[in-house]
Amino acid sequence: xxxxxxxxxxxxxxxxxxxxxxxxxxxxxxxxxxxxxxxxxxxxxxxxxxxxxxxxxxxxxxxxxxxxxxxxxxxxxxxxxxxxxxxxxxxxxxxxxxxxxxxxxxxxxxxxxxxxxxxxxxxxxxxxxxxxxxxxxxxxxxxxxxxxxxxxxxxxxxxxxxxxxxxxxxxxxxxxxxxxxxxxxxxxxxxxxxxxxxxxxxxxxxxxxxxxxxxxxxxxxxxxxxxxxxxxxxxxxxxxxxxxxxxxxxxxxxxxxxxxxxxxxxxxxxxxxxxxxxxxxxxxxxxxxxxxxxxxxxxxxxxxxxxxxxxxxxxxxxxxxxxxxxxx
Numbered sequence: 001x002x003x004x005x006x007x008x009x010x011x012x013x014x015x016x017x018x019x020x021x022x023x024x025x026x027x028x029x030x031x032x033x034x035x036x037x038x039x040x041x042x043x044x045x046x047x048x049x050x051x052x053x054x055x056x057x058x059x060x061x062x063x064x065x066x067x068x069x070x071x072x073x074x075x076x077x078x079x080x081x082x083x084x085x086x087x088x089x090x091x092x093x094x095x096x097x098x099x100x101x102x103x104x105x106x107x108x109x110x111x112x113x114x115x116x117x118x119x120x121x122x123x124x125x126x127x128x129x130x131x132x133x134x135x136x137x138x139x140x141x142x143x144x145x146x147x148x149x150x151x152x153x154x155x156x157x158x159x160x161x162x163x164x165x166x167x168x169x170x171x172x173x174x175x176x177x178x179x180x181x182x183x184x185x186x187x188x189x190x191x192x193x194x195x196x197x198x199x200x201x202x203x204x205x206x207x208x209x210x211x212x213x214x215x216x217x218x219x220x221x222x223x224x225x226x227x228x229x230x231x232x233x234x235x236x237x238x239x240x241x242x243x244x245x246x247x248x249x250x251x252x253x254x255x256x257x258x259x260x261x262x263x264x265x266x267x268x269x270x271x272x273x274x275x276x277x278x279x280x281x282x283x284x285x286x287x288x289x290x291x292x293x294x295x296x297x298x299x300x301x302x303x304x305x306x307x308x309x310x311x312x313x314x315x316x317x318x319x320x321x322x323x324x325x326x327x328x
Contacts, residue, residue, distance in 0.1 A: 002116045004032040004109055004181070005091030009081035010049075010099035011039040018052035023103040025059055030109035032095075033063035035088050037081040040071030079193035079201045082177075086184070086192050093125075094184050096177045101129075101226050103178070108223040112181050115160045115217050123183045123213040125160070126175040129224035138228065143173040148220040160219040165210050165263050167218075177202040178224040186213060194256075199241055199249040204256065207269070211261045244288075247281045275305025282317060291321040 006024050010017045024034055034056060041049065046068070056064045067084055069076055076084075086094055093116065097103060105111075112125045128145050131138045147163065150170060155161050168174075180202075190208045197204050210216060241249075254277055257270030278301035286294035298314040 001031060001113045002093050003091045004030060004093050004095050004113070005035055005085075005089030005184070006032050006095045006097065006109075007035045007037065007082055007085035007089065008097050008099055009037045009039055009078055009085065010041070011075050011081075012041045012045045013099050014041075014045055014048035014052070017049065017099040020097050020099050020102055021052050021056055023106075024097060025056055026106045027103070027109045028106050030113045032109055033065070033089070033091060034060055035085045036064070036066045037085045038066065038068045039075045039077070039081045040069050042071070077195065077198045077201075079195045079197060083192040083195065086187055089184060092184060093181050094187055095181045097224070098178055098226075100229075101178050101224055103223055104130075104225050105221060105223040108221070111159075111219060111221060115156075115158045115219060116181075118156065118158050119160075119162070119215055119217060122215040122217050123186045124209055124216040125181040126163075126216070126218045127179040127221050127223045129176055129179050129226050130222055131226045131228055133228040134230075143179065144168075144171055144175055144218060145220070145222075146171050146173070147218055151218075158219075159221075160217045163216050163218045165265055168210055168216075169265050169269050174203050174206045176224070176226060177205065178226060180206070180209075182209060194252075197249050197252055199246040200253050201249075203250075204253040207253070207257045207261065207266055211257075211263055211266050243284045244281060247277055247284065250277050251281070271304065275301050275310075278304055279310065279313075282313075286317060286320075291317065291324045295321040 008017070008020060008024070021034070036053070038046065038049070053066060065088060067088060069081065069084065082096065095109065108127065116122055116125055126144060128143055131142050147161070147167065151161050151163060151167055153161060186209065190212055193201055194204050251274065254270040254273040257266050258274060259270070261267045261270065278297050282294045282297035282301055285297055295314070295317040298310070298317045302310050302314045
């Protein structure tokens with residue numbers, strides 16, 4: 001049966017991490033190791049991590065490894081940390097869990113092991129998760145839940161579907177890293193995470209993986225809980241980063257897909273979403289009263305996805321920029 005390396009990256013969140021790690025230790029019926037990458041937590045935080053790590057060491061022994069990175073003001077980032085974990089992993093397959101989320105199914109790895117054993121050629125295994133904001137569930141279409149009804153084929157005996165790039169791109173969401181299991185050889189072939197991307201790095205990973213993968217499996221089981229970050233706090237890359245900066249990272253994701261993907265469908269996906277991202281940039285710059293920036297972003301968005309409605313928006317932003325320039 002497959003051997004998994006479960007990689008958890010963390011920084012200064014010992015209580016949340018303890019909850020996440022406990023759900024990894026609760027996995028039953030699968031053979032795995034845990035690779036923890038501490039992205040430069042403070043000394044006080046490191047002391048607070050000790051009870052959870054001691055508990056893991058008691059259960060896993062040498063199958064627990066803790067890698068501590070040098071502290072930097074903004075950390076090395078999730079992508080770098082997961083790459084460090086991936087480089088240290090010994091499993092045939094890599095699995096991941098964010099330190100502020102949890103696995104909700106103790107049979108997740110065992111189910112994946114059975115599916116991958118039945119499909120030894122598979123490069124990817126993808127499941128589902130539920131997202132929560134303030135304790136309430138949000139739209140499950142964020143991830144892969146709609147695949148259960150959109151794929152018109154019967155599942156295999158293990159309950160999983162073999163899916164294609166077209167199947168996945170027809171879905172409104174993507175597979176979050178919490179629910180993704182990837183063959184280590186494929187991870188290494190694509191170079192792991194893009195360390196230049198600090199927001200939507202998991203979407204970038206997903207697009208590059210499905211572009212290069214052979215056989216891909218999807219199981220409709222909900223295996224994780226994703227806690228959407230509280231916007232009033234800055235302990236998460238989503239809430240700590242200014243909106244325009246996030247959108248620029250997102251732009252890198254879609255531009256890479258549009259330019260470099262092997263599959264035509266992924267390139268088209270990147271081009272289509274480029275216009276969406278640029279419209280978000282234009283709207284945010286307009287909100288900040290950066291009229292010239294808003295007009296420039298709007299023109300780029302119009303070029304990426306022409307429409308009469310957006311032509312009107314672009315003209316309005318351009319007139320406002322011109323009026324501001326004359327008023328100086």
